[in-house]
Amino acid sequence: MMNAPTNLTPDQYGFCFDHSYSKLPEVLFSRANPKRFNHPSFVIFNVSLAKTLGLNANVIESSNWACFSGLEIPVMAYPIAQAYAGHQFGGFNNLGDGRAVLLGEHILPDATRVDIQLKGAGQTPYSRSGDGLAGLGPMLREYLISEAMHALGVPTTRSLAVMLTGEVVYRAQPQSGAVLTRVAASHIRVGTFQYAAAINQVDVLKALADYTINRHYPAIKDHPNPYVALLDAVINAQASLITNWMRLGFIHGVMNTDNMSIAGETIDYGPCAFVNAYSPNTVFSSIDQNGRYAFGNQPKMGEWNLTRFAESLLPLLAKDREEAIRIATDRLNLYQTQYRDCWLNAMRNKLGIFDAAAINAEPSDLNLVEDLLMLMYKHQADFTNTFRQLNNPGQLDEGLVSDVGFQHWQTRWKERLAKQKQTMAEVVELMNAHNPQVIPRNHLVEEVLESAAQGNMTPFHDFLEVLQNPYNLPMNDKYLSGAGSGFDETYQTFCGT
Ligand code: AMP
Ligand code: MG
Secondary structure (H helix, E strand, O other): OOOOOOOOOOOOOOHHHEEEEEHHHHHHHHEOOOOOOOEEEEEEEEEHHHHHHOOHHHHHHOOOOOHHHHOOOOOOOOOEOOOOOOEEEEEEEOOOOEEEEEEEEEOOOOEEEEEEEEEEOOOOOOOEEEEEEEHEHHHHHHHHHHHHHHHHHHEEEEEEEEEEEEEEEEEEOOEEEEEEEEEEEEOOOOHHHHHHOOOOOOHHHHHHHHHHHHHHHHHOOOOOHHHHHHHHHHHHHHHHHHHHHHHOEEEEOOOOOHHEEOOEOOOOOOOOOEOOEOOOOOOOEEEEEEOOHHHHHHHHHHHHHHHHHHHHHHHHHHHOOHHHHHHHHHHHHHHHHHHHHHHHHHHHHHOOOOOOOOOOOOOOOOHHHHHHHHHHHHHHOOOOHHHHHHHEEEEOHOOOHOOOOHHHHHHHHHHHHHHHOOOOOHHHHHHHHOOOOOOOOOOHHHHHHHHOOOOOOHHHHHHHHOOOOOOOOOHHHHHHHHOOOOOOOOOOOOOEE
């Protein structure tokens, strides 16, 4: 972890801002103040996250949350927009924070450093033709799903507040403008490295890489080749992150390289959604016509993005370009095995198999997992419910249970469980800790967002509360329903709204 400056005193709100990123070469960012919306109003504030951050929730509240709408810029803030590039659906573009402003890096009482960013805060030098604004629905969507992901145990950016701006934003339908306050380990993306590489200034690339190592992977600072170690660390973090998505049925929806965080957090909740009826081909995003970011493609797209990251690092990996390419290729070749191991261990946990790391762990576990997924696919069984109810066949999909193939699979699974020393009670405990009862089901997300748009936040708060304990049985079983509602067949999610 990067050293925290020793001379910081928190402001009245508890913000303790430092600005290490803006000490990097100036081409990497631009000054950009958040827009001063004249009539902002309160929507939601994450009091528990505020406490974790060491903020003074009461003082923030008595200021009418003015620092979350741009109405007031905290005294120690130094707002910037970050430059980055990115491959969007395969095509390279120069981008940058077009509608987000970084207030600064807040230093927690335990010295952890996090970015505090306002999203939807008006135009910046990188807005191109965009208005720099965001709608209430998409900002609440990011709030709900990122907080749910956190509770599910997935590395993610967090959501601290949403404020209405008092202005209308014009999209397919006019909607209320809103600002989301986002908390992230950092906003350094694969696209940030692509930008640094594209401007062809090796000193900038090196400064960014050194900064990233220092901030996110300090253990590799003394590695003989820290840039190779950085590539390894990012490959590792992504293999683990994408495993988390795949174990939960999460579809990011827009895995462009500008939406891949170097710190390994899930970032930029745009058209994301969850798989209900299992199919690796599931796509909800309206603009993903070819299924590039379909559920089952995510591990492969992760590798594609990591290859772009490795390409950006080439000038630092070795003096000789051929040698650098050889090193990068060797490291990238490790991704598939790494991902496969990581994913298989996660799936073992879902099946109640303990001895994941044991040297003699059953090689046939892979078949066991893949065969179950095939059967789920055949019957369009609900991803979440099937895993959660595996030892409760009365609750499973009827078609699945009556399939002799599945009955045979159950026998193999039970034989596998019998080979380990743990009791059935321990198996169930492991399974329940890795198979959620509740996920942000698409129809429920839309339902609570619809109420919020009408000014009624109660359903949103109720759902958010249930999502805080996703591995427990909720009181209301409407949160449990899965496939078969017909909702998903026509469901579409949207980008950049
Ligand atoms: P996203 O799809 O949200 O990851 O955004 C991709 C790029 O478009 C980023 O550079 C964003 O900053 C930019 N962008 C998205 N929406 C807007 C907007 N309303 N105004 C300006 N820039 C935007
Ligand atoms: Mg983005």
